Amino acid sequence: MSQNYPIGTPGQPWGEAEKQQWFAAQRKQRDYGNDVVRRIEHLRELFQVDSYGELNYAEARFPLFVVRNRNWNPKLPTALVTGGVHGYETSGVQGALYFLETEALNHLAHFNIVVAPCLSPWGYETINRWNPAAIDPNRSFYPHSPAQEVALLMAYMQEQGLAPQVHIDLHETTDTDNSEFRPALAARDGVTHDNWSIPDGFYLCADAKRPTPEFQRAVIEAVKSVTHIAPADAHGCLIGSPMVQEGVIHYDGKGLGLCMGMTDATYVTTTEVYPDSPNTNPVECVDAQVAAIRGGLEYAAKHLPK
Template identity: 55%
Template sequence: MTNQAPYPIGTPGVPWGPAEVAAWLSRQARQRSYEAEVLTVIERLRPRFDVVQYGQLDYAPDSYPLLAIRSRGWREELPCVLVTGGVHGYETSGVHGALRFAERHADEYAGKVNLLIAPCVSPWAYERIHRWNAQAIDPNRSFREDSPAAESAALMRLVEPFRERILVHVDLHETTDTDESEFRPALAARDGVPFVPGEIPDGFYLVGDTANPQPAFQQAVIAAVAEVTHIAPADAHGEIIGSPVVAPGVINYALRPLGLCAGITDAPYKTTTEVYPDSPRATAEQCNQAQAAAVRAAIGFALAHS
């Protein structure tokens, strides 16, 4: 049982309908600028990379171009690496970690791999520091055929021509204190189910694929990130966010059945990063560094073992 007050929208035990979604939407306010903080960085990269618009996200009165950064001199014989960030818009280092990797490290892989980087999959949610899109849909449960989320559908269309050639996919995320204070209570209210409190892990961890876990790959990424920030320990049950810890800092999910972004390709090497930006032991800069370090370690391992 929990003494937490009911979520302020909806009736406990009753899934939301259009009125509740509209009430939730009316509470969402722009808190930062996708144009100023993301698009300007991408524009700086145009002299070095190809920038492609792979969709337009329209939530009236707002509209957002969906942009990806692509290797200049793309070569069909090279393996492809996919980096995604901002699937959950509130997970800031996912976005800025992807941009940091593009700005500071992507040139290292010229002639070795084709890079495709989608740094901010959910710009509406980025501006509002939220997990969902404007329709109260979680894009990271929506990577499936006939997706209800425009963000997810657009990314799948972008990736489809290269899907079978992708060697590595790193999807950059965060686990934050607001997961427990706002987003999980909102999810329970939206779905008309009881909210069961959980525990937020203090540190970085990875989510591998139950169907193809690649433990050596995951541990190589963990080892690289450990040089930048601390790794989340298991809780008293030997778990992280309710899943068994299979190696230090690693849990596994059924990525594709759950409709998660990291499951959109058949890449043999795939992982979802989770940084904890609210830790007193980590700064925003460390979080961005950790995300970039994870991408670099993932590519390095895959190239060495392919």
Template identity: 60%
Template sequence: MSKPYPIGEANKPWQASHKQQWLSQQQIKRSYTNDVVTQIQQFADSFTIIEYGMLEYAQHTYPLFAIKTKDWQDHKPTILVTGGVHGYETSGVHGALAFVRDSAKPYETHFNIIVLPCISPWGYETINRWNPDAIDPNRSFYKNSPANESRLAMDFVQAHNHNMLCHVDLHETTDTDNSEFRPALAARDGIENHNWNIPDGFYLVGHTQKPQPDFQKAVITNVAKVTQIAPADEAGKLIGVPLEQFGVINYDGTALGLCMGMTDAPYVTTTEVYPDGAAATPQNCIDGQVAAVKGALDYLIEHNA
């Protein structure tokens, strides 16, 4: 379905020289400072802003920020929202920021809230799934992680892991998954890619160890008010995975090293938006992300979770 990837040899994993060749082709295409950090700074009067780490790559240094509700009380359950684990997934970053700006404050009565809006700023700037070491941060949330983006986020979250109730991780599935990222992955690992499905709309990935189907349904129902939910393909699957219910599939987030598996929260979900759909706009993708977070929190409040 795609042309052979221009780096490496078929059926042979990349060596260090191939990774360096890949890195040399990456270019800065947008500004983390202008697009993201400036927005975070505007929240300083209403939220606590914490610089939780620094990514230092050749010629590029990125401060990492967490946003916390100011009325932090240990007896409240904690909510974690993450965006930009894959930096190229734009609405994940800007959905997290929009949630803080427009919607988070009323929930402070019920929850402590932490938002990590852009875990992979180099990926944001270069519109990449990987970090400069050709590592996928969203397969690297485990002990002694090879991805600094994942390790720094885990270290910060672990220090606030008391009473963690819910984690919503904001992502996208894009046409570039097929034109670039799936072929690059296959080339890097010396394998053949067999999944080319890109769902046309929004869907959720629950955790197989704690699927919480009623919770996932509530989130999907709220998102459906603002954007299209992806239908299953002719095999009843999304991205090659059997459907659990309308708009929901499950992964073992912990075993796969996914961001959604990094806490012991009983309620977790990963959102997936399709920004390249005919009916999609940057704004309704962001609106879908915000609706997912609000749907999750409204469900938890309604059910006294």
């Protein structure tokens, strides 16, 4: 059911005063430098680490990093992994880093690898879906984006001439989607949102314009060895969208400004882990993200044109 939110007037979109009130209520709860940057620095022994900009907010600055293989082979396709588009989604960030630490080198015979582990450091530290301006980065992947997190990465991709053939974007669906983030979204926009049932398990959001069902199936099969796949709800849906095959729904990536719509990759998907399930734990959630990347890359290596 719909929930009231303590900021704003029901039915009226937020103005600048309400956004500032929301921002003032946020608090740092973990440290990007220790949790993320420290691990990226350790990766310099094996990978090229590029700084692609800095988020400059009033209270803090956050350097942004991409990790990529050193000996770039222009004859190979490129695979992009993104994490932390929604900073609060922990296993997306930790999964991207753990993939680099344990798996990425295994795929360099078939791909150039590019990983942006944490697009939204402020969101990571304050456990937020939005950035400080109450903008959702994962609805802002379009030209002249108002989200710094998005604009800086898109500029880097363009400057580097990166055109990935595979893009795997790492996310979570959490209980706080219903308790905090959807009510906040409804309040910000002055509308009503009914809460959805949070799927218990892993699932994928594929691009409706590039569905690639066999690729999605390969990712699901890889994850099955690590954690459980979310069943459809009583209406045959996951988060309000019809389940088109086991553990898979469709969204319009480019139309909604999603990260998975940022490129024209042949194979693209968004992972969704449910860390609040009683049937999983934080380590398993990270392992599921890595398994998803592995399954996607192994499939793409066999099916992309040589």
